[in-house]
Amino acid sequence: MSKKINNKGLIERVRGMHDVMSNEYLIRKKIIEKAENIASFYGFEPIQTPHLERAELFTSAIGESTDIIEKEMYKLKTKGGDNLVLRPEGTAPIVRAYIEHGMQTKPQPVMLYYHGSFFRHERPQRGRSREFQQFGLEILGEENSIVDAIIIKTLLTILEEAVGIKPISVHINSIGDKECRKVYQKELTTYYKRKTNDLCKDCQYRLKSNPLRLLDCKNKECDEIKQGAPQIINYLCPGCTNHFKELLEILDASEVSYFLDQYLVRGLDYYSRTAFEFFLEENPDEEKMSLELGGGGRYDSLAHILGNKNIPGVGGAIGVDRAIKILSEKKKLSVQTKTPEVFFIQLGSNAKYKSLFLLDILRKAKIPIKHSLSRNSLKSQLKIASKLGASYVLILGQKETTDNTIIIRNMETTSQEIVPISKLVDRLKKKLK
RNA sequence: GUGACCUUAGUUUAGUGGUAAAACUCCACUCUGUGGAAGUGGUAUCGGGAGUUCGAUUCUCCUAGGUCACCCCA
Numbered sequence: 001m002s003k004k005i006n007n008k009g010l011i012e013r014v015r016g017m018h019d020v021m022s023n024e025y026l027i028r029k030k031i032i033e034k035a036e037n038i039a040s041f042y043g044f045e046p047i048q049t050p051h052l053e054r055a056e057l058f059t060s061a062i063g064e065s066t067d068i069i070e071k072e073m074y075k076l077k078t079k080g081g082d083n084l085v086l087r088p089e090g091t092a093p094i095v096r097a098y099i100e101h102g103m104q105t106k107p108q109p110v111m112l113y114y115h116g117s118f119f120r121h122e123r124p125q126r127g128r129s130r131e132f133q134q135f136g137l138e139i140l141g142e143e144n145s146i147v148d149a150i151i152i153k154t155l156l157t158i159l160e161e162a163v164g165i166k167p168i169s170v171h172i173n174s175i176g177d178k179e180c181r182k183v184y185q186k187e188l189t190t191y192y193k194r195k196t197n198d199l200c201k202d203c204q205y206r207l208k209s210n211p212l213r214l215l216d217c218k219n220k221e222c223d224e225i226k227q228g229a230p231q232i233i234n235y236l237c238p239g240c241t242n243h244f245k246e247l248l249e250i251l252d253a254s255e256v257s258y259f260l261d262q263y264l265v266r267g268l269d270y271y272s273r274t275a276f277e278f279f280l281e282e283n284p285d286e287e288k289m290s291l292e293l294g295g296g297g298r299y300d301s302l303a304h305i306l307g308n309k310n311i312p313g314v315g316g317a318i319g320v321d322r323a324i325k326i327l328s329e330k331k332k333l334s335v336q337t338k339t340p341e342v343f344f345i346q347l348g349s350n351a352k353y354k355s356l357f358l359l360d361i362l363r364k365a366k367i368p369i370k371h372s373l374s375r376n377s378l379k380s381q382l383k384i385a386s387k388l389g390a391s392y393v394l395i396l397g398q399k400e401t402t403d404n405t406i407i408i409r410n411m412e413t414t415s416q417e418i419v420p421i422s423k424l425v426d427r428l429k430k431k432l433k
Numbered sequence: 434g435u436g437a438c439c440u441u442a443g444u445u446u447a448g449u450g451g452u453a454a455a456a457c458u459c460c461a462c463u464c465u466g467u468g469g470a471a472g473u474g475g476u477a478u479c480g481g482g483a484g485u486u487c488g489a490u491u492c493u494c495c496u497a498g499g500u501c502a503c504c505c506c507a
Contacts, residue, residue, distance in 0.1 A: 012480080012481095012497070012498065013498080014498095015497080015498065015499090066505085067434090067504070067505045067506075068505080068506080070434095071434060071505095072505085072506090089506095089507085118507080120505095120506080120507090122434085122504090122505075122506080123434075123435085123503095123504090124498095124499085124500085125500075125501060125502070125503095126500080126501065126502090127506095127507080128505095128506075128507080132507060133507090134507060136507095202503085202504070205504095213505090216505090266506095267505065267506065268506095277507095291507085292506070292507065293507075294507065295506085295507070317507065318507075319506090319507030320507085321507080322507060323507095345467090347466060347467095348466085376465090377464085377465075377466090378465090378466050378467050378468090379464070379466090379467070379468075380468095381467095381468090382467060382468040382469090383468055383469075384468090385468070386468045386469050387468085387469075393467090393468085395466080395467075397466055398466080399466085407467095409467080409468095411468075411469095414467090414468085416467090
């Protein structure tokens with residue numbers, strides 16, 4: 001925002017990128033840690049894939065005609081001429097890694113969790129940046145719907161417990177496999193084609209580019225048409241029907257409540273069968289649009305699209321930034337940085353020279369400490385100490401340095417005692433109890 | 434990618450066609466070894482560039498960034 005260095009824009013962030021500092025950083029870290037604990041309880045193992053991947057990995061996996069590929073990828077070309085992109089999503093890289101490292105030789109299914117930055121070049125707005133954090137889960141090598149349920153249940157638990165957002169509503173649907181979806185899409189298209197003239201502009205475009213998205217339209221004019229549209233549930237093949245039914249039964253038995261959303265579709269080409277999304281259950285008094293907190297689905301054909309034999313898989317991810325955004329909007333940010341208990345003050349150059357040595361003693365004794373070593377006057381250092389809310393202050397002056405002692409000052413009672421440095425740790429520990 | 438609104442110190446905001454004000458914060462000093470106070474001072478080429486004008490922070494255009502909506506998605 002600011003300039004200072006002339007007009008060169010050197011002091012300016014790139015659009016859609018954000019600095020994460022102090023409290024937010026710590027909250028983020030905590031959420032991730034808790035999420036990792038929950039994930040590993042359910043049996044997931046960590047994986048970290050690179051930020052850069054070959055462009056083709058995504059163009060073929062996600063689908064050429066999706067927005068992500070058409071306009072949202074950060075592309076760069078290497079000197080050797082390779083086309084690379086900053087990863088726009090997490091699933092394709094993980095399937096790539098699974099194949100590349102021969103994970104099919106491990107006991108199946110392989111369950112993985114990851115978190116990190118993803119990049120999409122789109123117009124920033126509420127809950128959407130160009131660099132954003134996801135926490136995601138993938139289960140590869142298993143077709144049974146129990147693993148779909150594991151993904152949903154684990155992500156739900158993470159949202160509710162690690163992030164602390166309740167209540168979450170789970171929207172769920174099945175979009176069939178390649179075969180039955182093809183049939184359905186045809187039906188849907190013919191149904192809509194007859195009503196082309198009554199559709200909104202976007203839908204007329206969708207009809208050609210991505211018919212499934214017609215169901216996603218929020219426009220009133222299209223609502224009526226949508227009501228009468230054929231439902232995918234009725235077109236699922238026996239295999240898909242059973243898979244979906246079983247998933248719902250498992251969720252029922254797990255006491256996960258969900259909302260059957262026949263209009264829920266996913267944008268990426270590789271999805272099949274299960275699709276799900278998480279929302280914050282809406283409060284009627286809040287006028288803000290409800291953000292999708294996370295989502296995912298099954299992608300049994302992804303490995304095949306990438307040129308491998310079929311590997312069934314299912315996964316999902318949580319938008320960490322969005323979750324934090326909602327937390328802060330609900331003012332639930334537990335802003336709790338540890339208050340520094342002890343503040344170290346030095347006076348005079350001899351003391352200053354010795355201060356790093358002293359700090360090290362305290363560090364090894366695991367006594368957290370704050371300081372302002374670059375300052376000289378006692379007054380200003382005390383001021384800072386009280387501003388930070390320190391309960392004890394250590395003062396090392398000229399006299400103490402030569403005597404090998406140090407002053408411990410109680411900031412509340414203003415009482416002080418002089419102790420030999422050799423006894424400092426013991427005395428402090430007693431006081432801090 | 435499309436559209437709307439916005440951009441004045443670190444922060445939050447005044448204000449005017451004749452080169453800017455307040456509050457809080459920060460830094461320094463008053464006060465060279467004892468804090469929470471007070472006083473004094475310091476910190477802005479009014480996001481950047483171009484144009485209109487004798488003169489623009491103020492008007493116009495462009496650009497960058499912010500916020501929001503659409504598309505789409507996490």
